[in-house]
Amino acid sequence: METFVFINDDFVTEDKGLIHYRDLSIQRGYGFFDFFRVKDKVPLLVEEHLDRLFRSAEIMHLSIPLSRETIKSVIYSLISKNGISDSGIRITVTGGYSGNGYSLTNPNIIISENQFTLPKEVQYKEGIRLALYPYQRQLPEAKTIDYLMEIWLQPYIHLHAADDILYFRDGAITECPRSNFFIVTTGGEIHTAGENILKGVTRSRIIKAAMGHFELKERNISPDEALQASEAFICSTTKGILPVTIINGKPIGNGKPGPVTELLGRLLHTAHMTGSEV
Amino acid sequence: METFVFINDDFVTEDKGLIHYRDLSIQRGYGFFDFFRVKDKVPLLVEEHLDRLFRSAEIMHLSIPLSRETIKSVIYSLISKNGISDSGIRITVTGGYSGNGYSLTNPNIIISENQFTLPKEVQYKEGIRLALYPYQRQLPEAKTIDYLMEIWLQPYIHLHAADDILYFRDGAITECPRSNFFIVTTGGEIHTAGENILKGVTRSRIIKAAMGHFELKERNISPDEALQASEAFICSTTKGILPVTIINGKPIGNGKPGPVTELLGRLLHTAHMTGSEV
Numbered sequence: 001m002e003t004f005v006f007i008n009d010d011f012v013t014e015d016k017g018l019i020h021y022r023d024l025s026i027q028r029g030y031g032f033f034d035f036f037r038v039k040d041k042v043p044l045l046v047e048e049h050l051d052r053l054f055r056s057a058e059i060m061h062l063s064i065p066l067s068r069e070t071i072k073s074v075i076y077s078l079i080s081k082n083g084i085s086d087s088g089i090r091i092t093v094t095g096g097y098s099g100n101g102y103s104l105t106n107p108n109i110i111i112s113e114n115q116f117t118l119p120k121e122v123q124y125k126e127g128i129r130l131a132l133y134p135y136q137r138q139l140p141e142a143k144t145i146d147y148l149m150e151i152w153l154q155p156y157i158h159l160h161a162a163d164d165i166l167y168f169r170d171g172a173i174t175e176c177p178r179s180n181f182f183i184v185t186t187g188g189e190i191h192t193a194g195e196n197i198l199k200g201v202t203r204s205r206i207i208k209a210a211m212g213h214f215e216l217k218e219r220n221i222s223p224d225e226a227l228q229a230s231e232a233f234i235c236s237t238t239k240g241i242l243p244v245t246i247i248n249g250k251p252i253g254n255g256k257p258g259p260v261t262e263l264l265g266r267l268l269h270t271a272h273m274t275g276s277e278v
Numbered sequence: 279m280e281t282f283v284f285i286n287d288d289f290v291t292e293d294k295g296l297i298h299y300r301d302l303s304i305q306r307g308y309g310f311f312d313f314f315r316v317k318d319k320v321p322l323l324v325e326e327h328l329d330r331l332f333r334s335a336e337i338m339h340l341s342i343p344l345s346r347e348t349i350k351s352v353i354y355s356l357i358s359k360n361g362i363s364d365s366g367i368r369i370t371v372t373g374g375y376s377g378n379g380y381s382l383t384n385p386n387i388i389i390s391e392n393q394f395t396l397p398k399e400v401q402y403k404e405g406i407r408l409a410l411y412p413y414q415r416q417l418p419e420a421k422t423i424d425y426l427m428e429i430w431l432q433p434y435i436h437l438h439a440a441d442d443i444l445y446f447r448d449g450a451i452t453e454c455p456r457s458n459f460f461i462v463t464t465g466g467e468i469h470t471a472g473e474n475i476l477k478g479v480t481r482s483r484i485i486k487a488a489m490g491h492f493e494l495k496e497r498n499i500s501p502d503e504a505l506q507a508s509e510a511f512i513c514s515t516t517k518g519i520l521p522v523t524i525i526n527g528k529p530i531g532n533g534k535p536g537p538v539t540e541l542l543g544r545l546l547h548t549a550h551m552t553g554s555e556v
């Protein structure tokens with residue numbers, strides 16, 4: 001079965017998914033996107049992701065060339081045309097074809113459906129390892145295409161026997177390149193950064209799910225506080241909640257996924273399954 | 279006359295200058311480039327720009343898929359095929375088509391020839407206005423395609439009645455988004471940042487040209503020092519030396535282009551015209 005991708009105003013086959021080299025994404029790295037899961041041909045949390053897409057557009061001074069309703073209709077057509085049960089949908093909006101290679105112009109929009117890989121089961125069971133790195137994402141509240149530092153740091157990740165990077169700047173941890181970061185304090189409170197981060201859709205779900213069960217604070221967490229935490233975990237659309245058991249080579253808590261992380265994972269899972277607005 | 283662009287291994291007409299949307303430039307903003315002038319069909323300082331292109335590749339962990347000699351031969355063919363006397367050549371190298379949308383792969387290379395606009399004569403006569411902004415370019419010594427902040431700041435530039443941005447971080451001025459920055463102190467010395475900047479080809483020429491005429495120092499310049507300077511100027515391949523007469527609304531020196539800037543401009547011009555290695 002052929003895979004289709006939607007570009008600007010048309011469905012084309014994957015091989016024809018082409019963008020002119022004068023686009024500001026290629027010339028100047030200017031663009032933003034959003035990404036969400038499709039499970040059994042049903043797009044998950046699509047409204048929340050579209051909210052964030054339009055918020056990114058606003059921050060980036062770009063107008064999305066399609067209405068929200070048109071984008072949704074394209075998503076459903078794409079799922080139907082491609083016939084993939086479980087996938088990721090990516091909506092990419094670029095700076096467009098700029099005459100002077102510089103000024104913003106009419107954006108190009110690409111809506112594509114991709115296979116994607118979930119984390120391995122063992123990572124949920126044993127947790128993952130993070131390496132701290134001093135960096136602050138540019139325009140953090142927009143989901144920009146700027147992953148320069150993250151890709152550039154791949155050798156650093158391998159060198160430090162880690163699975164991913166944990167960014168901090170001026171003594172405050174912000175986020176991982178593609179996930180939000182939480183700690184559970186020895187007092188049993190849940191803390192996560194509240195500023196200079198991309199506010200993840202799963203992050204918001206977790207904050208809601210935690211209510212009534214835990215004390216939750218959005219505040220600056222220092223690298224030292226993270227290393228002294230009782231538990232730590234990251235979250236994202238594709239990962240859900242993934243325990244973090246090692247940071248900079250040091251075990252977090254007893255070095256195993258903890259009970260709070262596990263309970264939150266169950267609360268989030270239940271919320272997804274029932275579709276309830278936890 | 280049709281314009282040609284070279285992509286990977288082929289000259290194609292401008293309208294066929296297409297890149298697949300899975301390229302890491304579009305997906306992740308990952309790529310680098312270099313840019314130089316062609317005057318009377320002769321590419322200027324091409325060896326220096328190729329040196330920097332290969333240096334950028336090294337920093338970015340990418341291998342350029344063509345040899346230096348092949349790139350040069352493509353440049354000369356492009357100039358001959360396109361028949362444009364005065365132009366800018368841009369060599370763009372991207373992260374390539376990544377299977378997982380993340381890992382580096384075989385880069386795509388695009389070599390294009392563009393019309394470009396020199397600064398207006400009045401800007402050389404009266405100088406330009408800069409607005410300070412706290413920012414540090416990512417991987418500053420590579421000429422990455424990451425101009426996210428620069429493009430995002432266009433409304434800021436207009437709001438502050440400026441012509442361009444001057445970046446500083448932690449009390450030290452680094453550079454403008456597409457130019458290096460120099461001051462002339464009241465003592466007649468020439469100072470420019472020596473670290474966390476892209477080392478411009480014209481910048482190197484100026485440093486050489488200044489020797490024997492002026493005391494020149496590469497050091498951190500604070501915003502206050504810049505505001506108290508006797509003269510200031512920026513330089514780039516396309517601009518040469520351009521006087522800066524206003525920073526953050528405040529006149530620099532007497533608010534007019536100064537004699538040191540003018541003399542350096544003449545030294546640089548002479549060096550270019552004679553082709554001598556000043």
